[in-house]
Amino acid sequence: MRDRVDASSGLVLRTWRAEDAPAVMAAFADPLMRSQSVEPVDSVRSAERWIAARGDQWAAGSSHSFAVVDGGGLVLGQMCVGPVDRRHGTGWVSYWTASTARGRGVASRACCAVAQWAFDDAELFRLELGHRVNNPASCGVARAAGFAVEGQQRRSSNTTVSVTTWNSMPAWQRTGGRFRGEAGSGPCLRVGSEQ
Numbered sequence: 001m002r003d004r005v006d007a008s009s010g011l012v013l014r015t016w017r018a019e020d021a022p023a024v025m026a027a028f029a030d031p032l033m034r035s036q037s038v039e040p041v042d043s044v045r046s047a048e049r050w051i052a053a054r055g056d057q058w059a060a061g062s063s064h065s066f067a068v069v070d071g072g073g074l075v076l077g078q079m080c081v082g083p084v085d086r087r088h089g090t091g092w093v094s095y096w097t098a099s100t101a102r103g104r105g106v107a108s109r110a111c112c113a114v115a116q117w118a119f120d121d122a123e124l125f126r127l128e129l130g131h132r133v134n135n136p137a138s139c140g141v142a143r144a145a146g147f148a149v150e151g152q153q154r155r156s157s158n159t160t161v162s163v164t165t166w167n168s169m170p171a172w173q174r175t176g177g178r179f180r181g182e183a184g185s186g187p188c189l190r191v192g193s194e195q
Contacts, residue, residue, distance in 0.1 A: 089125035
């Protein structure tokens, strides 16, 4: 299973490294990111622990997190497939981008690449994705990466916000080594149009 994926427009998805800790700490300093981790990531040491946990999950096969970096190695965000359910061949896709990388299509291009990796390398059958309904940017990423809307999980006693859920299988068909939606829109084939 590859631990490095070359995506479009010079993006690279690779496993996290200890030297990424300052970039992880800076990303989690953003107010939009603070609630995205179970434990605060507010020091280099806590960022190192966060990175080590990603490595442990990869080694266990329970989750596969990639740093999204540009051609110069600058960390732009994360793409993750996990938790992975091997019995059912499914994985949950999540992502974040550093504040400086938002609005440039980084997450959409990386999401297309991680989906291709999940089907080819991790041999998953279905990917699922969810985002808060009040997060239109994540909605744009899911749409641009070719995920199909499944529904909305309403706020309940065990969730604090409503979530829109998406899937990539079985709504995707293999076509010439690439993925294209049944409707023929194929956003992964034209990543320049992402939001």
